[in-house]
Amino acid sequence: MATKKKAGKPTSDLQRTVARLRREGERLAGRLEREVKSLAKRARAEIGAEVRTLQKDIGGRAATAVRTGRDAVTTIEGRMTALGEQLLKQLHAATRKDVSALERRVAELERRNAELEERLGDLLPGSSRD
Secondary structure (H helix, E strand, O other): OOOOOOOOHHHHHHHHHHHHHHHHHHHHHHHHHHHHHHHHHHHHHHHHHHHHHHHHHHHHHHHHHHHHHHHHHHHHHHHHHHHHHHHHHHOOOOOHHHHHHHHHHHHHHHHHHHHHHHHHHHHOOOOOOO
């Protein structure tokens, strides 16, 4: 029985198929690499844009918080001053303004008293003035 030998056809078909698959795989790998690079570039740009947006947002919120805090402190200080004055009135305590007015009155009274003592000293017998 004579065996027929095919002229290497199955091997050459297999080699061509492997070569074709290799080329397609290389093309797919190249395409995948380009798409990944493109995605990475786009992702970096998008991330950068998001970071800048977040920075602006956080900066705005921080500025608002500072203004709000400053306004709150001013309001609290004003309210505390008013409450302090009200408490002093209820306790019948003197305010700085009251104390200043009293100091001026005492100074005026001391000046007038000194004038009176000087005049009386001139009128009283036995007073010695140089």
